[in-house]
Amino acid sequence: MTTETRSVRGIPVAPFVTDVAAHIGGQDADVGPTIEKFQEALSKYRYMEMSTVQRRQGLEQKIPDISKTLDMVQLLKKRRDDPEPLETTFELCDTLFARATLEPVERVHLWLGANVMLAYELDDAIELLTEKLRTAEANLAGAKEDLAFLRDQITTMEVNIARVHNWDVKRRREAKASQ
Template sequence: MATASPSGSEQKLQSTPSGIPQAPFIEDVESHLGGPDVPVQATLQKFQEALQKYKIMESSTFSRSKSLQEKIPDIEKTLAMVEHLKELREEGKGMETRFELHDTLYASAEIEPVDEVNLWLGANVMLSYPLEEAITLLSSKLSTAQKSLKSADSDLDFLRDQITTMEVNIARTHNWDVRRRREG
């Protein structure tokens, strides 16, 4: 996407790796509109639509970021437990634990050294994995989730900048129109 700058040259707009386009900054409203007698309503409507799209993207990206922030600690805890089970197996030791049966009801259990663990994959699917494969899978999921969170947070920062740019464009265009009407 490109926009005309006041000097008449084309300005190349960037986009994020996830495809979010950069909002154009309108320095010279009259030049952008194409002259002093051009109505501004269509341009203001386009700016408002772009602003709404950025806000929708921001909301969606914020939800994705929150979801990842909740998932990452769960993955980390699961990975730590599987690594602990692996250490216990290598030492030939079992472990005693308590687990939740219901909100306030717990039971104790003695766990013998294990070679496999069952992992929830989502959508009511659970698979059994050897400890090494489970560690590899969980490490991969953790790495992917952390990269996705970093990308989502970066996209949020970018989107906030684009929202501000569009709000400034709207204000500048509106103010230019008001000034033009007063002078005319």
């Protein structure tokens, strides 16, 4: 499948075969290579779909975490000048929570990944988390668009395979009937 048309993020557009005979090279051509080529393209689209689903799921898990962290840093900034300590419950892991009393703070420590944690001033942390949240939401929207696009391409390729196969069956029946 050699096509120059691609989606916004570089996914090739599946060609729709309107004239099967012309596409495979005439009435006497073998449909095997065409069906193989279409099945290969279909498997590539399915692989891209699977990868995009995983990316979407990761972003759907990451966005609430970023949002919660951003909300907490904004709360800490709001209460920075309040002399009263803040009582809170925080998550240690999926099923374990702990209570804490927080004194007013000027800095927070954020996990960046790969066992890296950095201290940030509250304003810098809010700016960083806001940008990360905006980027993650944009990536999620892109992943959803890609999934819709890929589903259309998968459907097109399945239809192409069925059309070529049905054309071949019809051609063989006609040849058998004429003998």
